[in-house]
Every structure is written in C-alpha cells, then in structure tokens.
Amino acid sequence: MPAAGFVVANAFYPNQQELVMMMVYLALAQGINVIYGFTGYLPFGYVGFFGAGAYGLALSVLYLHVPAGVGLLFAVLAAVAVAALLFPLLRLEGVYFAIASLAAAEALYEVISNPSLAAVTKGPYGINLVSAYNANASFVAAVALVAVSMGIVVYLRTSRLGLALRAIRSDAVSAEFAGINVVQRRTVAWLLSAAMAGAAGGTFAWYTSTFYPGAVFDSSISIFAIVFALFGGVGTTWGPALGAVVLFGVYNAVGISQPQYFQLIYGVLIVLLVLFLPGGLGSLVQRLAPRWRRLRRTPGRGPEALPGVGGPDG
Amino acid sequence: MAEPLLLVSDLTKNFGRFCALDGVGLDLGAGEVVGLVGPNGSGKTTLINVVSGLYPPTRGTVTLAGRPVHGGAPHTVVRSGMNRTFQIAKPLGGLTVEENLRLAGASAGHRPLPEGDLLQLVGLSGLQGRVAGSLNASQQKRLDLARALATGPRVLLVDELGAGLSPAELDQAAGILRQLAEAGMALLVVEHLMGFLAKVTRAVVVLNAGRQIFRGDLDQAVQDPEVVRVFLGG
Amino acid sequence: MLLEYAIVAGLLFGVFYAYLALGLNLIFGVLRIVNLAHGDLVMLGSYLAFELYYAWHWSPLLAIVVAVVPCILVGGALYLGVAPRLARAQDPEMMSLVLFFGISQVIEAIAAFGFTSNERSVSANALGSHPVGILGQAYPVTWVVVAAASVPVLLILFAYLGRTRLGRATRAVMASPDEAAAVGINVRMVSALTFGVGVALAVGAGSLAVFMLGGVTPTEGVSITILSFAVIVVGGLGNPLGTVVGGLVLGLAFQLTLTFLPNWASLVPYVLLLAVVLTRPTGVLSRARRLA
Numbered sequence A: 001m002p003a004a005g006f007v008v009a010n011a012f013y014p015n016q017q018e019l020v021m022m023m024v025y026l027a028l029a030q031g032i033n034v035i036y037g038f039t040g041y042l043p044f045g046y047v048g049f050f051g052a053g054a055y056g057l058a059l060s061v062l063y064l065h066v067p068a069g070v071g072l073l074f075a076v077l078a079a080v081a082v083a084a085l086l087f088p089l090l091r092l093e094g095v096y097f098a099i100a101s102l103a104a105a106e107a108l109y110e111v112i113s114n115p116s117l118a119a120v121t122k123g124p125y126g127i128n129l130v131s132a133y134n135a136n137a138s139f140v141a142a143v144a145l146v147a148v149s150m151g152i153v154v155y156l157r158t159s160r161l162g163l164a165l166r167a168i169r170s171d172a173v174s175a176e177f178a179g180i181n182v183v184q185r186r187t188v189a190w191l192l193s194a195a196m197a198g199a200a201g202g203t204f205a206w207y208t209s210t211f212y213p214g215a216v217f218d219s220s221i222s223i224f225a226i227v228f229a230l231f232g233g234v235g236t237t238w239g240p241a242l243g244a245v246v247l248f249g250v251y252n253a254v255g256i257s258q259p260q261y262f263q264l265i266y267g268v269l270i271v272l273l274v275l276f277l278p279g280g281l282g283s284l285v286q287r288l289a290p291r292w293r294r295l296r297r298t299p300g301r302g303p304e305a306l307p308g309v310g311g312p313d314g
Numbered sequence B: 001m002a003e004p005l006l007l008v009s010d011l012t013k014n015f016g017r018f019c020a021l022d023g024v025g026l027d028l029g030a031g032e033v034v035g036l037v038g039p040n041g042s043g044k045t046t047l048i049n050v051v052s053g054l055y056p057p058t059r060g061t062v063t064l065a066g067r068p069v070h071g072g073a074p075h076t077v078v079r080s081g082m083n084r085t086f087q088i089a090k091p092l093g094g095l096t097v098e099e100n101l102r103l104a105g106a107s108a109g110h111r112p113l114p115e116g117d118l119l120q121l122v123g124l125s126g127l128q129g130r131v132a133g134s135l136n137a138s139q140q141k142r143l144d145l146a147r148a149l150a151t152g153p154r155v156l157l158v159d160e161l162g163a164g165l166s167p168a169e170l171d172q173a174a175g176i177l178r179q180l181a182e183a184g185m186a187l188l189v190v191e192h193l194m195g196f197l198a199k200v201t202r203a204v205v206v207l208n209a210g211r212q213i214f215r216g217d218l219d220q221a222v223q224d225p226e227v228v229r230v231f232l233g234g
Numbered sequence C: 001m002l003l004e005y006a007i008v009a010g011l012l013f014g015v016f017y018a019y020l021a022l023g024l025n026l027i028f029g030v031l032r033i034v035n036l037a038h039g040d041l042v043m044l045g046s047y048l049a050f051e052l053y054y055a056w057h058w059s060p061l062l063a064i065v066v067a068v069v070p071c072i073l074v075g076g077a078l079y080l081g082v083a084p085r086l087a088r089a090q091d092p093e094m095m096s097l098v099l100f101f102g103i104s105q106v107i108e109a110i111a112a113f114g115f116t117s118n119e120r121s122v123s124a125n126a127l128g129s130h131p132v133g134i135l136g137q138a139y140p141v142t143w144v145v146v147a148a149a150s151v152p153v154l155l156i157l158f159a160y161l162g163r164t165r166l167g168r169a170t171r172a173v174m175a176s177p178d179e180a181a182a183v184g185i186n187v188r189m190v191s192a193l194t195f196g197v198g199v200a201l202a203v204g205a206g207s208l209a210v211f212m213l214g215g216v217t218p219t220e221g222v223s224i225t226i227l228s229f230a231v232i233v234v235g236g237l238g239n240p241l242g243t244v245v246g247g248l249v250l251g252l253a254f255q256l257t258l259t260f261l262p263n264w265a266s267l268v269p270y271v272l273l274l275a276v277v278l279t280r281p282t283g284v285l286s287r288a289r290r291l292a
Helices: A002-012 A014-038 A047-063 A068-085 A087-090 A095-112 A113-121 A136-159 A160-170 A171-177 A182-208 A219-232 A237-256 A261-275 A281-295 B042-051 B075-077 B097-106 B114-124 B137-150 B168-184 B194-198 B226-232 C002-031 C038-056 C060-088 C093-117 C142-165 C163-173 C177-182 C187-212 C220-235 C241-258 C262-279 C282-292
Strands: B008-016 B017-030 B033-037 B061-065 B080-084 B154-157 B186-190 B202-207 B211-217 C132-134 C138-139
Touching: A002 A014, A002 A136, A014 A136, A014 A160, A014 A182, A014 A219, A014 A237, A047 A068, A047 A095, A047 A113, A047 A219, A068 A087, A068 A136, A068 A182, A087 A095, A087 A182, A087 C262, A095 A113, A095 A219, A095 C093, A095 C220, A095 C262, A113 C262, A136 A160, A136 A182, A160 A171, A160 A182, A160 B097, A171 A182, A171 B075, A219 A237, A219 A261, A219 A281, A219 C093, A237 A261, A237 A281, A261 C093, B008 B042, B008 B211, B017 B042, B017 B061, B017 B186, B017 B211, B033 B042, B033 B168, B033 B194, B042 B154, B042 B186, B042 B194, B075 B080, B075 B154, B075 B168, B080 B137, B097 B114, B097 B137, B114 B137, B114 B168, B137 B154, B137 B168, B168 B186, B168 B194, B168 C177, B211 B226, C002 C038, C002 C138, C002 C142, C002 C163, C002 C187, C002 C220, C002 C241, C038 C060, C038 C093, C038 C187, C038 C220, C060 C093, C060 C142, C060 C187, C093 C220, C132 C142, C138 C142, C142 C163, C142 C187, C142 C241, C163 C177, C163 C187, C177 C187, C220 C241, C220 C262
Parallel strands: B033 B186, B033 B202, B080 B154, B154 B186
Antiparallel strands: B008 B017, B008 B061, B202 B211, C132 C138
8 A cells, every 4th residue: 555655656746766765764664663673673783784785786787687676686685695694693682782783784884895895896986787777667666665565564463473573572481482483483583674674775776776885884774764663663564654754754855955954853853752652653643542532432533544553552 | 101201310400600400300290290399599490491491401301202302492392292380470461361372372282272261271261352461460370371281281390380379369270280180281390388289299309409309298208307407407 | 013013003092992982881880771872972072172172272181171070960960861761661771772872863963063064184293293102113192192191081980980989889889789779879879970970981082082083073973882882892891990901902903903904994893893792691691681
C-alpha cells in the first residue's frame, strides 16, 4: 500500500529525487525496526550496510558489467557479507554493541575510501555510474524496495520468527528455555536488517549514479534512520514508515538548504521522545485510542480508521 | 535395570578459581523425584544451571536417555526433553500468556499437554490474553512452570518453586509435582522449604560446598552427622 | 630514528588522549552511562579556547580553569533534570544512550549555527615556534605543551579521587551505588557532581584539542567520542587510572601506524576498539552478570 502511494505521488509531485530518498529512508527505518524493534540491538553504524550496498552495486556494474538491476543483488550480497563478518558483534550488548557497530562502519569507510585501494574501490575519488543511469527503472526499484521492506516487517509481526524475536528481546534466557535458538534467530534478524540497508544503498547508488564514499557512509544516514524509526515507534508495522514519511517531509520543507535546522529539530525531538514518549508516536495512538473510542462510541470510526497503527502489542 | 533417564557424572564447574561444583554425580529414572538440598552457596542452583545448559561444565557429563547433552545451548537441551523453572520466574514479559505457551509448545520435544489443560493444571485458566509482565509474582511463577511443561519435558529441574508461595499455594504446587511424577516425569527439586519437599518426595541429595555429602531418605538425612553439622554449623 | 620518534610522539599524544577520554570514563564509572555527547563537549571546548585565544589572547590553560565551575553547574543541573525520567524508562541503558545521542545532535547543530560549518584552523606555531628537543629529536612545541598541561590535570583528578572526602565517596558509588547509599553517601548528589566534573573535563580537554589537532569543526564530535571510547575500553571501562594506560596505548599505536603505514593510521582507533571489545571479557562480562 505505501508502495502504491509512492507511485501515485510520482504522478503528481515534481521532485522525483525527494520521493526516491524518502523511499530509501523508509526502507532504512524499517531495517532499524527489524534489528532494534525486534531484537533490541541498536546499530549506530547501520550506515555501514548502506555503504556496502552502494559499493556492491557500483563495483558489480563497473567490473562485472552486470545490469544495474542485477547489481541490486550484489548490493544485498555485499551488505550480508559485511553483516556476516560482524557476527561477533552480536556477542556484545547494549552500549557495547551500539558503539562497536559505529566503529565498524567507520572502519569500513576508512578502508573503502583509502587511497591505497583506489585501484579497486576508486578510493576517495568516488564512483561514476552514469552509463547505468536510468531514473525510471531505479524509481521502480525504490518502489519495490518499499514493498519488500514493508512485507518483511508484516511477516515479522505475524510469524513465529517475529514472536521468537520478541521473546528474545523480552528475556534471552527465558527464550532459550522456551526452546528458541537465540543465537540463530538473532543472526537471521541481523542479516535481514543488513540486507534491507544493502538494497537501500544499492537503490540509492543506482538512482544517484555518481557519489563519493563520504556520501554513502555518512553517519547522519544511520542517525536519520534511527530517528525516523523511533519517532514512529519501533516494533510496529507502520511506525517507522510513518516516521520516515513525516520527518523526511519536514526535512525537505525546512532542511535541505540549512541542514542544521533539521539537525536541531530532530535532536530536540529525540530528547523529548526519550523523556516523554519512549514508545514513539505509535504508543501515543495506542494510549489515546481507548479514550477516543469511549468519547466516540461509534463503531467503525475511532481508532479502527487508522489500521495497524498501534504499540508493540497492537 | 533400565538406563536412568538423566545421568549426571563427575560434574564440575569452576568460576575462575572458585569451584562451585566438584564432581557431582546423580541419576534419575522416569517418575522418580529427588530433592536437592544444601545450605546457601552449596551449588544447588549452579547444578541446575549446568545440567540445563545455561553454563557449560568445566568437567563431567550429562546424558539424557543415553544421549550426551552437556555443552549444548539450552534450546538443544530443551528440545531433547529436559527443561527447568527459575527461582525468580522470568516469563517473556512483553508477550501474552498464550503467546508464551504457544512459543514454548512450538519447540516441544514430545507431545505436550494441550494449552488449556496446562493452564488449568497450573491454575492460570482464563488469563490467556494477559501480558505476562502484568501478572503478579505467584502467577508469573505458575506461568514459568507452564512454559517449562509446554515444551514437553521428560525431565524437569525445579528451582525453589515453593519460595514466596502461600501455604495453600504450596499444597497446590506439591500436588502438581506429584501428578507430574505419576505421569512418568523425572523431577529434580531444589528446595529450601523442607515441609514442602516432604510432601513431594522422601529421596534427597544433600550438597555442601559443591560436593554431594549425602544421598538417601529424608528421615535419615536429618540424623546424618555431617548433614547436621553442615546445616547447623559447629 | 623513526621508531624512537614515533614512540616519543605516541607518549605525548597518549597523555593528551588520556585527558581527552577521562571525563567519559568518570561518567561511565559512576553513572553507567556512555555520554555520547562527549565529543561534542570537547568540540565546544575547542571553540571556546579558539575564541578566547584569537579574540583576547587568552592561554588555553586559562580557558580550562575558567570553564570548570560553569561546566560543573550546567552538567550537574542537566543530570538532575533528566535522571529521574531515565530511571523510570523500561530500558534505562539504551534510553540514556539515545538521549545523549540526541543531545549530541543539538550541540552539533548549535555549534554549526554559532561558528558556521567551516573548520577553524590553528597555526602550528600558535603555542610557540621553537621545536623542543627530546632525546636528540625535535618535536612541535604544541605537542609538548599540551602533554605537559595534561599531566597536572590528570594528577589533580587522581588526587581528588584518592585524597578528598568527595572523591572517596565518588569511588564508593563507582564500586556499588547501593552500598554507598547504605553508608550514608548522597548518591544523587555525587552522581550529579560527577557528571558535572565529566563535562568540565571534556570541555577542558577540548581547549587543548584545538591546538593538538590543528583546528576544530562542528562535526568532529562523533570521531572524538569513538576515539575516547576506544581509549577507555582499552584501559578498562569505569577505571579512571586505566584511562591513562588506554591513552598511552592508543597514542603509541596511532603514531607507530602513522610512521610506518601512514594511509591506515585513521583506522587505528576503530580497529583497537573492536579488537578489545570482542576479545576482552569486560564486554562479555556484562552478559555473565545478567545471566547469573
């Protein structure tokens, strides 16, 4: 449904690039949702997978001469490979995990942008894919990206895997004694989340077609994704999507020319969220819904008019 | 005699230089109930933690129906037919009672009781839809037991089930454990409350400082000079 | 020659790194919070020293002293303001991480407004133009001055922790907040004061950092936070003395890599951080504690 929304928006809204970026961020916010909302691991270095995806697509197009659509598979593959390399990080908890993932992403950036590797990665000089540029095809890829990432979250909300992940987040030891293979389930969520960011990075690379390493490893990409997800409410289906659409919309309205304004706004937003609304907008809807229902007493209107927007148990 | 269902031999666990378990051996047959007693710090809970797979043993073996299970992660132990309860119950707080049991039932090694019967057995009927974190302490304890039973264990390790229960609840809990044993389950029951334990079994193992110092009848245990010295000091 | 040069330079940087990371470790030790705004506080300190130096020719050392009291007041007040709400959160550890992440964003944005996004560079000769000879080789005077200024700060802090009543109370809270409270220590006030001291240390280190690193930009906070975290992880989280060890290890590793593999030196803090976090038991210890 949101994917269809973007297709419709494309017909009316002149700035296609903004729409593509919004879709990329929607996928990233849902990727954060998968790893943080369902397992409790908060990767501050999430952008590492995005960058890996962008380079996965770019290098496969440049060296293997595959069509960019196939390059998206290499984007996913590259991100999954980085995630597999970082399996040991899952032994860490909380703060250690968050900061170690940040360090890993920075390290990956330093390696890829290193002048010593310029022969392979083009080092700090960036990537040029103009020959593969195709605005319409990459727009379709972005729409598919949204559909798939929404699909993954819907699957997690309804499947045994999702239930197992919520159990692990609740208490890993008890989950083990409910017979859940905690390490394996976490690993699946980690790879899934990495694959989503990789696909997002690949889509971005394809649509933009020229970029510097600093642009696809920019730590503010992780920050945006985390803020969008938290704003809407992690653990829900619609929260992160809502967060990405609303906040990225605000960003486009106020932020592009003066990004500091937006940074200030979302910084304040994070502080307020943590202090006053730790469950995100979703939890607000959930908290207000019963009251609203009591006020209205009209079946079929009230919160039912907002399908799926609910807290962790909604 | 048939091979015991649970066979623990020479089980040793060191934490750094501290030896929490020192060569403990134990066997349990189907339908058998053994009480595990000992002063604080004698290694009772450590034994359960190691046997259930939470910690790997430093040395020694645990076999379940002839198959070694030591060194495996808890979920593999659970799937091969052994589970445990916790002294401080930790049900999956964010999930409902029903989801807790559905999850545990999904990985059952053996055909467990239907969920309804399970809830009735532990006295949680009608609470399926409640979020586990909102239950009171006694209810969480019951859910913890139901979670373990939902995985269809043949061996159940029970850690201080009696602590914090009212006298009426203690009677009920003892009844549940007897019922499970009659149905053929092997139970290892760690307990401080001797009155409660006596309602479940006469057979006890006494641990002190990580070693077994007595195995036999509860009545003999209280006359054993070493057991008396350990419990009363001196 | 090269090796000796790298080692001496590494030690000079190491002492400075220890100062840079000390506030982060002190706050972690007492509050079990990773102050993700640490690097941004350092950045603010750098701008403060820069402005004072170029507008009024104040020495950065004076800036350190001037900053202490306001920092303690602001930091302490901030702590008292947010701590009660954090304590009530479902997952205080993660929530405090996210909170300080938000605060770091706010500081960065404000700095970009106040000082523009351009780098302010400091001349290499700002603190004197005559190189200093050590063991027969010449080192920039800035390095020597900064290292020499870091040492007394470290000594004062350790004297505070070891010799004063408040410092001993602080160490008691580090060891166990519950037991400290049981012997009559006001844990809340000690925590607030420690947070303030941690902020003051970060800002003070910043006033040296601008000279040591040759400049300051509003976006440098993240990498300084990671560098500082690497220092305290190597030295031992929550162990103030360990910070010195961590700083020296990082300083040496960085300078040696810079000398022999110059293209890869920027990787050093990240690789050290990952290596230590994954192999040392402290990271894993928290897990063992939780399972017990």
